[in-house]
Amino acid sequence: MKNSKECIDACLACMIECEKCATMCITMGGMEECLKACRDCADICTLCAKLCARDSQFCDDICALCVKCCEACMAECAKHGEHCKACMEACKKCAEACKM
Template sequence: MQTANPNLTEGEQECLDACLAAVSVCEWCADACLDESGMAECVRLCRDVVDIASLHAHLTARNSPHSGELAELCASVCEACAEECSQHEHDHCQACAEILPECAEACRAVA
């Protein structure tokens, strides 16, 4: 269970939580896809989400004035990864395809 940051609005906290969920599922997906043939684009996009969403979570948690700018990029990367993952039937890809649109929506709400 995550602890709410009292310095964040409800929307910012939702975005932070969504980013952390995106990082977790994309780490799982990227790792699992390494064992699958033809999954290079999925791995690349998942790694992009991990990097961008984790950075956005850090900036949001410390109430950085730059987190809003990064929120839009995070939303775009999540959408691209969700689209790629939705094309694959693996459990880890389907988990990404389900969770990433929620992250994108939460990020856009604070962008």
């Protein structure tokens, strides 16, 4: 099984950065796709952390989905400026932790 502590920590950190990035997207306007990607990623990261914490039978499945969401969020954030950088970094770390 995956290193759940590392995965949980990375998911929670990613959720926080995605929420911050989504808030910036709202205030800046015109960044709907980034906003959607960040919100989806934040929600999946939260769910992933919860399922890993309870050692769910679906942990591997949700981790795979989390990787996919993190990669999609990174790709969207890469289209934007400096305010998306922390989100991209958190997504990268989360995807790596969830692949382990």
